[in-house]
Amino acid sequence: MSSRRGSSSLSAFFSEGIYTIGLTGGIGAGKSYVARMLQERHIPVYATDQRAKALYDEDEELRESMIRLCGKEIYSTEGHLDRAYLASLIFADRALLEEVNKLVHPAVRRDFCRWRSELVESGLRLCALESALLLGAGLDEYVDLVVAVVAEESVRLTRAMLRDGASEESVRARIQHQMAEEELIDRADYILYNDDAHPLAPQIDRLLAALPL
Structure with missing residues (x-):
């Protein structure tokens, strides 16, 4: 996990009285898997x-x-x-x-x-909003922290092809219609790296421990 805007991004508390994590990521990155891990930690997740x-x-x-x-x-x-x-x-x-x-x-x-x-x-004082279009549909205005789940394109391709039974060509076409991962990383507050070198559970636990709750 890494911060894109520094610890100040964790200091604000949403005016609605509940801290909201915005969870996003491209196809095959593992966004929905992270959402399930948050739910396992008793955090309600709105799946758009x-x-x-x-x-x-x-x-x-x-x-x-x-x-x-x-x-x-x-x-x-x-x-x-x-x-x-x-x-x-x-x-x-x-x-x-x-x-x-x-x-x-x-x-x-x-x-x-x-x-x-x-x-x-x-x-409740903490929830999450899961959306592939978080940064493209104006939903980031409703969250306190934008968390992007990222992985190498080759990894994302393999995951999506296995999950959906899709061809490499069709998955690549879907990737091309999504926000470029470089822009996603630049605009996010925190990054979760979902690959073999970076176990997700410790990253998520560190993020949750740093929230101002």
């Missing part, structure tokens, strides 16, 4: 990818906006998002993908704030 999928069906404002953007056929008669149909639309239309993201990101932010408020009411 999972919640975004649910919000298409649960958030009425998002649902209505999606229908206006894509047509009522974007939802099944049972009221569930037709993900295959949506994928076919945005695959051929990059501009439409950007419009969908403009609808989803605010819904995720609303949902996260509601979730975190419930944690505050229960008396």
Whole structure:
């Protein structure tokens, strides 16, 4: 683990009354694995990818906006998002993908704030927000500390190919559409190195021990 902005980045306490770690990283870096390790340490983690999928069906404002953007056929008669149909639309239309993201990101932010408020009411003082798009979707404004999980590209490729059963070409294409790891490292407050030379557990424990709680 290394600090990018010095110990001062650990001194602020979020005005909402709960310290929030922002956890991010590129494909295959191990972001979700770190999230599970935080949960094992009894730290609630908001997983934006999972919640975004649910919000298409649960958030009425998002649902209505999606229908206006894509047509009522974007939802099944049972009221569930037709993900295959949506994928076919945005695959051929990059501009439409950007419009969908403009609808989803605010819904995720609303949902996260509601979730975190419930944690505050229960008396918790620490939580985490996991998102691959933390620094690209404005979610970093909601956290006190940006923690990036990084690994060599060859390691990330191997992990993603094994995990998803994907080809090297497809994984490389996904990497190209994500923030460059150099920029990720530059913008993060702390770095967790997820490789054989740097065991994760001690890095996470040192980070948690340094938080102003």
